[in-house]
Amino acid sequence: MERPAWAPRSIDILVPSVARIYDYYLGGSYNFEVDREAARKAMEFMPGLPKIMQANRAFMRRAVRFALDEGITQFLDIGSGIPTFGNVHEIAQAVRPGSRVVYVDHDPVAVTHSEAVLAGNDDADVVAADLRKPQDILASPRLQRLIDLNRPVALLLVAILHFVEDTDDPCGAVAELRDALAPGSLLVLTHASYEGIPLPPERSEGAVDVYQDIRNPLIMRSREEIARFFEGYDMVEPGLVPMPHWRPETAPEDEDPYAFSGFAGVGRTSGRTA
Amino acid sequence: MIAEPDGPEGRLRRLTTIWSRAVFPVTSTSLTRPEFEEQLLPLARRLSGALRARVFDAGEGEAVGAALVGAHCTAPDALSRSLDCVDAYLVLYCGEGGDQEDLRARSARLQHAMAAGFARALRERTLAEQEAIAQAALRAQGVVAQALHASEARFRAVFEGAAIGIGIADLEGNVLQINGALLRMFGGSEQTLRIRNVRDWTHAEDAPQVWRLYEELVRGEREHYHVEKAFYRPDGTVLWTNLTVSLLRDPDGNPQYQLALMEDTTERRLLNLRLRYEATHDALTGLPNRTLFFERLEKVLSAGDGRRFGLCYLDLDGFKTINDSLGHAAGDRLLVEVADRLQACATAPGEMVARLGGDEFVALTTGTDTQREVDELASRILNALVAPIRIDGRELTVRGSIGVVEGPVGERSAAEVLRSADITMYRAKSAGGNRFELADPEADARTITRHGLTTALPAALDRGEFFIEYQPLVRLGDGSVRGAEALVRWLHPQHGVLGPDRFIPLAEHTGLIVPLGRWVMEQSVRQAREWRERYGDGTEGPLRINVNLSPCQLTHPGLVQETVDILERTGVAPDALCLEVTESALIGADDDLLKPLRRLAEMGVDIALDDFGTGYSNLANLRRLPVSVLKLDRSFTQGMQQFPADPVDLKIVEGIVALAHSLDLAVTVEGVETGAQAEQLRTLGCDTAQGWYYARPGPPDRLHELALADATG
Numbered sequence: 010m011e012r013p014a015w016a017p018r019s020i021d022i023l024v025p026s027v028a029r030i031y032d033y034y035l036g037g038s039y040n041f042e043v044d045r046e047a048a049r050k051a052m053e054f055m056p057g058l059p060k061i062m063q064a065n066r067a068f069m070r071r072a073v074r075f076a077l078d079e080g081i082t083q084f085l086d087i088g089s090g091i092p093t094f095g096n097v098h099e100i101a102q103a104v105r106p107g108s109r110v111v112y113v114d115h116d117p118v119a120v121t122h123s124e125a126v127l128a129g130n131d132d133a134d135v136v137a138a139d140l141r142k143p144q145d146i147l148a149s150p151r152l153q154r155l156i157d158l159n160r161p162v163a164l165l166l167v168a169i170l171h172f173v174e175d176t177d178d179p180c181g182a183v184a185e186l187r188d189a190l191a192p193g194s195l196l197v198l199t200h201a202s203y204e205g206i207p208l209p210p211e212r213s214e215g216a217v218d219v220y221q222d223i224r225n226p227l228i229m230r231s232r233e234e235i236a237r238f239f240e241g242y243d244m245v246e247p248g249l250v251p252m253p254h255w256r257p258e259t260a261p262e263d264e265d266p267y268a269f270s271g272f273a274g275v276g277r278t279s280g281r282t283a
Numbered sequence: 284m285i286a287e288p289d290g291p292e293g294r295l296r297r298l299t300t301i302w303s304r305a306v307f308p309v310t311s312t313s314l315t316r317p318e319f320e321e322q323l324l325p326l327a328r329r330l331s332g333a334l335r336a337r338v339f340d341a342g343e344g345e346a347v348g349a350a351l352v353g354a355h356c357t358a359p360d361a362l363s364r365s366l367d368c369v370d371a372y373l374v375l376y377c378g379e380g381g382d383q384e385d386l387r388a389r390s391a392r393l394q395h396a397m398a399a400g401f402a403r404a405l406r407e408r409t410l411a412e413q414e415a416i417a418q419a420a421l422r423a424q425g426v427v428a429q430a431l432h433a434s435e436a437r438f439r440a441v442f443e444g445a446a447i448g449i450g451i452a453d454l455e456g457n458v459l460q461i462n463g464a465l466l467r468m469f470g471g472s473e474q475t476l477r478i479r480n481v482r483d484w485t486h487a488e489d490a491p492q493v494w495r496l497y498e499e500l501v502r503g504e505r506e507h508y509h510v511e512k513a514f515y516r517p518d519g520t521v522l523w524t525n526l527t528v529s530l531l532r533d534p535d536g537n538p539q540y541q542l543a544l545m546e547d548t549t550e551r552r553l554l555n556l557r558l559r560y561e562a563t564h565d566a567l568t569g570l571p572n573r574t575l576f577f578e579r580l581e582k583v584l585s586a587g588d589g590r591r592f593g594l595c596y597l598d599l600d601g602f603k604t605i606n607d608s609l610g611h612a613a614g615d616r617l618l619v620e621v622a623d624r625l626q627a628c629a630t631a632p633g634e635m636v637a638r639l640g641g642d643e644f645v646a647l648t649t650g651t652d653t654q655r656e657v658d659e660l661a662s663r664i665l666n667a668l669v670a671p672i673r674i675d676g677r678e679l680t681v682r683g684s685i686g687v688v689e690g691p692v693g694e695r696s697a698a699e700v701l702r703s704a705d706i707t708m709y710r711a712k713s714a715g716g717n718r719f720e721l722a723d724p725e726a727d728a729r730t731i732t733r734h735g736l737t738t739a740l741p742a743a744l745d746r747g748e749f750f751i752e753y754q755p756l757v758r759l760g761d762g763s764v765r766g767a768e769a770l771v772r773w774l775h776p777q778h779g780v781l782g783p784d785r786f787i788p789l790a791e792h793t794g795l796i797v798p799l800g801r802w803v804m805e806q807s808v809r810q811a812r813e814w815r816e817r818y819g820d821g822t823e824g825p826l827r828i829n830v831n832l833s834p835c836q837l838t839h840p841g842l843v844q845e846t847v848d849i850l851e852r853t854g855v856a857p858d859a860l861c862l863e864v865t866e867s868a869l870i871g872a873d874d875d876l877l878k879p880l881r882r883l884a885e886m887g888v889d890i891a892l893d894d895f896g897t898g899y900s901n902l903a904n905l906r907r908l909p910v911s912v913l914k915l916d917r918s919f920t921q922g923m924q925q926f927p928a929d930p931v932d933l934k935i936v937e938g939i940v941a942l943a944h945s946l947d948l949a950v951t952v953e954g955v956e957t958g959a960q961a962e963q964l965r966t967l968g969c970d971t972a973q974g975w976y977y978a979r980p981g982p983p984d985r986l987h988e989l990a991l992a993d994a995t996g
Contacts, residue, residue: 036357038412039416039419040416041416066311067313094313117423117424118416121419121420121422122416122419125419125422
């Protein structure tokens, strides 16, 4: 018998969590030994992994500020993970107080921790849901309380789509979310790729294997495949590029070589609704 | 703040830039380096202040170390690089003009304090974060546990509250859990059910595949199966269920448990049996009904391999009269008694009695010698009816007519067999009843043809399949043609030309005779007008047309008006029309029946009494009838075909002619076939004649020729 939809997945802190591994890469201590062990293993193959995460955070920061400059004050961050520092609500609410932020994650620990962090912040909340089920996200009362889908939204899919396998139809999920967004909304996206990693492929494959071992496969996609997620969006300059090249504020050449792994981009939904 | 490059502020800036360049690569901040440098600037200022303070305070170093952690410089390298930077540049850029040795000592102490502050802050932060994440994990587990608990509670509620019985057993057949519904279905205690292995739950009526499916399931070769299965309840009664058994596998896909869902269908099954009984049995007599009988007959007829069957189709004689005179309740009791007696007649294996409806019963035999058996069965039935039936103190004698069909199976359908039996039964009835007749294919065919003609009649009229032939009426005195009798024919698409004897009785029976008769009269009168237009009235009066009126037409209320309409429409005088009415139709006729004929006669239409002498005519009545012509039946003239003619016939005809003439009636004879006959009849005083001697019935043109010959001859 299949598990009914309303029965929650069990949690097991003996199983590594990608959210907490990410936190470890960023120097945080919101993690357990199982997470650190997995992270250390991956770093044996790719010592620069923390730099990739840092570049993701830096890109997200620039993209959120770009969205604010565009007049967008609603943010939907799916796959938000463990809030550490430099979170979307911190960036946005510092620039534009009252900006509304909804975080989404399917990791129960990440969600309860986010609830603790966001306690007292009326303009930010977290939803326990899965990117693979966009309707669960869109229909959640917490989202509907904070976000007006008739107005533009910045949808953040930062470092998450590479955890969704093709069999789960990530393109379909992204399209479903796009169709729910008002014209002028933005898609902020980063994605892992073998392209740009300053290592021989077999080394990066070793890191990929670590994720496979913890039953959270990391799906490396080509630039072309990643570009497909932007279907129905007009790319914002400079398009889909390595993270440091996206509207840099400092010289990209000063960046760590690992920061150029994978791709980042921002798209804008066109005036006509889908 | 704009700083003089070489002023104290500028030097502080340069220290900060060097510091941020050293530390930035090992931080995990998402700030840009210039932004990060802005965060370090106040820290550098504090260090600079502490270095040159009047009273030295190492606590400033601790604060700076802690602030590094606050700026997310948590990597160990961030501390060592910071200390390297302070050691090398703090005194250099911020210690201008002071005692270098003293400054270097202060710098060293500040570095020690920074390290301590960093360590303390990092420890605090790590502990806080570990605490927070542990709390979050705990809460998440709580949430999940709560949800699991709720889900389990819901499952349990579903399990316990379900209307269907649910049981879980392991693959060895040990019962692990059963719900209340299942317990209620079986009755007894949970313990008595639990101790019985699933493999022991057999029942005599288990379908052969039930246990094969079970074995396949527990071996993991089958995911589920669905069967209708009976169980013995602990009290020995039977429990019928719709049973679905599913295989439950563990997360790795290995078979683990079997789950049985069962629905109690015992009541429904009983109800179905009862409904089936009610649907196949007659409520009044309890005999099998038409449905069951047909099922049975169809089965018998499809058995094949040289078997034979015999069937008796019984219809009570005069049952309607009993029903009408004694009431339906009495009729019903009579039927019940008849049913009981019939039941007793057919007790051998392969024999069956059923009530088809009303007072129609059938008995079927499928023994080894049905030819003999069915005769005996029919005789037994008739004998069973001999003894009077006592109802409400009356002795009622009931008789029946039986149609018997016997033959090999596989040749005819049940419906065909029953039709043949029905036809044969009617034959027995028309033969007087209280008998049985054996089916005869030819008799069946005739009846079937008759039936076919009856149903084809209305369409035949619409399609113009009828036509009229005319047989001349000749005046015996001079042999001149005086008119013709219209005789209707049916050009049937399959059977060819049919004479009136084949279809007029059918038309009478169905009432189609009225429109058909009207059509014949209209056509004939029109023909009469044509003749009149062609030959004029002549000295002997107009050519007359004789049209037959059936008894049914006679009582039709529109007869007079329709006749008048036809005459007026065609512009033909009434005296050109003669309506022939059979003697039998007028036997016992009262004034009401005669009234239309009188009116027609008053108008000038001749009325002829057809087939005169065949019925028991009341001669005294003759004067009362509005007739002007007697048509002598052909039976009187047949005796005159030989020579010498039968003297008795001669006397009779002579007497009738005298009687007719004395009543002022003309006499027409039919069936004149020889010249001698014609001469004889002329001598006897008959007025007109028709017959093959003159002409057979034919198309209207033939009459032209005769009339023409008559006119010229």
